[in-house]
Amino acid sequence: MQFSVPLAIGRLVKRYKRFLADVVLDDSGEEITAHCANPGSMLGLKEPGSRVWLSLSDNPKRKLKYSWEVIEADGALVGINTAHPNKLVEEALVAGRILELKEFETLRREVKYGKNSRIDILLEKADGSKIYVEVKNVHLMREPGLAEFPDSVTARGAKHLVELGDMVAEGHRAAMVFLIQRPDCDRLSLASDIDPNYAAAFKTAKAAGVEAYAIGCDVRLDGIDAVKDVAIND
Template identity: 60%
Template sequence: MQFPSPLVPAILVRRYKRFLFDAILDTGEAITGSCPNTGSMLGLTTPGSRIWLSEHDLAGGRKYRHRFEMIEADGTTVGVNTGLPNRLSEEAIRKGMIADLGDYTSILRERKYGRNSRIDLLLKADGRPDAYVEVKNVHFIRKPGLAEFPDTVTERGAKHLQELSDMVQEGHRAVMVYLIQRDDCDRFSICGDLDTAYEAAFRHAQAIGVEAYAVKCLATPEAITPVKAVPFVD
């Protein structure tokens, strides 16, 4: 996925109120911008870090010109925008990186299903069961080479796993995709010590027949690109 224009470098001052950040541009200008990630961003909010921002017109009621897109952490560049993983997962599917999902002829976005929810991607093809694909953004690493999810308790995430399990029991195909917005990893794991309930929901969903895959990406100021699937480890 190419950015419309190269991202703007800056130095992070602080990220706060979930939705906001302060930074200093390379020109010396102090700015406040929007943070498109309401999660904990554990390990990705260190003051003084090099970050990259997208720039936007203030038309249509937009309050802040700059949006937080990437940060340098642990010697690599990490994407933080949680609005991108669905698009990146679709790109990975179309490139054949996720099992046989690329063989489906139609990919629909944000379709209602389950318990008053919306599935991120719905795949369809003649003669095949529909594939319900839920996407989770991943950027958390504690051990070198090991990406983990979640980085905090997520009741909503556990609910999504149960809804995917329901789809399997109704005769459909259900898939979890963990989209890792960094490339310094070669394996992936569910982070059970930070959310035991999510780990239990994941194990139950696997037993029911929900498939799970993890894909890492290369993040640069010009683009974020799915690279390849990485294996799960316990």
């Protein structure tokens, strides 16, 4: 995935109200408010003074012209925009980077299923078989090399796991793909201290036959790509 425009660089003043971030731009010294497309806690990724990169929209209808894309943390570039993971996983699937999910004929996004839900990606084969793929963004790292999910309580995430289990019970395949928007992790674990209910739901879903995969990203200032398999701790 390539960024459509060169990113502006600045220093983070503060992130607040979940979806807002004040940033001082390097080139002009102006303090602007950027959109932060991330509903999580962003634990470890909102330190004032951090170097950040923003995309600039030319859409005249947008109230906030800038969107926060990347932060420098723990010596690495980390993607924080949760609008990107579905596209990144789609690109990885099309490129065959997730070997266990390589065989499919068609790929559709945001397909209705379950109890008033939409699956992130639906893979289908010519024989009518389906693979329901739910994507979760990951960028929490509290221990070097170890990515963790979630970074805040997610009742919605636990609901998705139940619905994936329902799809398996109906005879389909279902998979959870954790997209890690940072290059410095080679393992992923469930943050049970942050959300024990999600960790329990994940364990139940795995026992029901839901598959789980994690893929790490190469984060650059011109784009982000999902490039490497990451082990999931039991």
